[in-house]
Amino acid sequence: MRMDLNNRIFVSIIMPTFNDMEFIGKSIDSVLNQTFRNFELLVVDDCSTDETKSYIEKRKNQDGRIKYLSNAKNSGAAVSRNLGVEVAQGELIAFIDSDDVWFENKLEKQIAFMMENNYLFTCTFYNKIDTNDNDLDTIITFPFETNYNDLLKNNCGNSTVIYNAKKLGKFYIENIKKRNDYLMWLKVIKKSSKLYCLDEVLSSHRLRQGSISSNKLDLVKYHWKVYREYEKINIFYSLYLTLFWIKKTILKRGKR
Structure with a gap:
C-alpha cells in the first residue's frame, strides 16, 4: 500500500441512517471491505423504527471498528452528521450515505491523493x-480544483468527500432538512480555500424509485435557503445561483 497509509493515518467514517435496512448492509460491507483498514465507522441512527439498532449491534460484535450512535430524538441528517463529527477520532473525516457503496480501493486511493499532494479537502x-445494484451508466464528474465561488455552482457527491480534521478542525452544520451536506462543504472550503477532486469513479450513489423527479420545488427552496440565510449572499446573486442550479440540475435530469 502506498506510503504505508494504514500505519500513519486514522479515518473516521460517518454514516447517518434512518430506516434503511434494505441497503445499509451493502453500504457497511463496502466500508469494511476497503483495502485501507485503519478506520472507525460511526453509524448514526436517527431513531429508526425498523431493525437498524439490533442489526448494527450485531455487526459491531463482528467488527470492532463499527460504532453505533443514536440521536436523542428523530432530528434529520444534519443532526446525525454533527453527532458523528463530534465523536470522531480520526485525523481525516469521510462521509457515506447508508444506501451508497464504495469501491474497495476508495479510501486507499483518495487518502494517498491527499497525503502525496498535501490536499486538505477532496472528493x-x-x-x-439502481436499487438492484445495476450500473445506470451515469458518471458524475467534478472539476479538479474548486474554490468557494465555484462550489456555489456545483455540489460534490456526499459519499465521496474526505477532509483533514486535524489541520482544518471539525465542521458542524445548522439543522437544515435538505442540502445540509452542501452547506457543510461550503463551510469547509472557506477554511481549506480549495476542494480537489480525484478523477476516478470510487463511489456509487443509489437512485431509488421516484427520487429523480420528486420534490423539485422543495429542493429549489432549500438551495435558496442555503444562499440567503446561511451564506448571506445578496438577493440578486442568490437568484442567479438558484436559477443556475435549476438549469444545470433539474432541467438536465428532466431530459433523461
Whole structure:
C-alpha cells in the first residue's frame, strides 16, 4: 500500500441512517471491505423504527471498528452528521450515505491523493446505481480544483468527500432538512480555500424509485435557503445561483 497509509493515518467514517435496512448492509460491507483498514465507522441512527439498532449491534460484535450512535430524538441528517463529527477520532473525516457503496480501493486511493499532494479537502467522481445494484451508466464528474465561488455552482457527491480534521478542525452544520451536506462543504472550503477532486469513479450513489423527479420545488427552496440565510449572499446573486442550479440540475435530469 502506498506510503504505508494504514500505519500513519486514522479515518473516521460517518454514516447517518434512518430506516434503511434494505441497503445499509451493502453500504457497511463496502466500508469494511476497503483495502485501507485503519478506520472507525460511526453509524448514526436517527431513531429508526425498523431493525437498524439490533442489526448494527450485531455487526459491531463482528467488527470492532463499527460504532453505533443514536440521536436523542428523530432530528434529520444534519443532526446525525454533527453527532458523528463530534465523536470522531480520526485525523481525516469521510462521509457515506447508508444506501451508497464504495469501491474497495476508495479510501486507499483518495487518502494517498491527499497525503502525496498535501490536499486538505477532496472528493472523487462517482457513478449511479439502481436499487438492484445495476450500473445506470451515469458518471458524475467534478472539476479538479474548486474554490468557494465555484462550489456555489456545483455540489460534490456526499459519499465521496474526505477532509483533514486535524489541520482544518471539525465542521458542524445548522439543522437544515435538505442540502445540509452542501452547506457543510461550503463551510469547509472557506477554511481549506480549495476542494480537489480525484478523477476516478470510487463511489456509487443509489437512485431509488421516484427520487429523480420528486420534490423539485422543495429542493429549489432549500438551495435558496442555503444562499440567503446561511451564506448571506445578496438577493440578486442568490437568484442567479438558484436559477443556475435549476438549469444545470433539474432541467438536465428532466431530459433523461
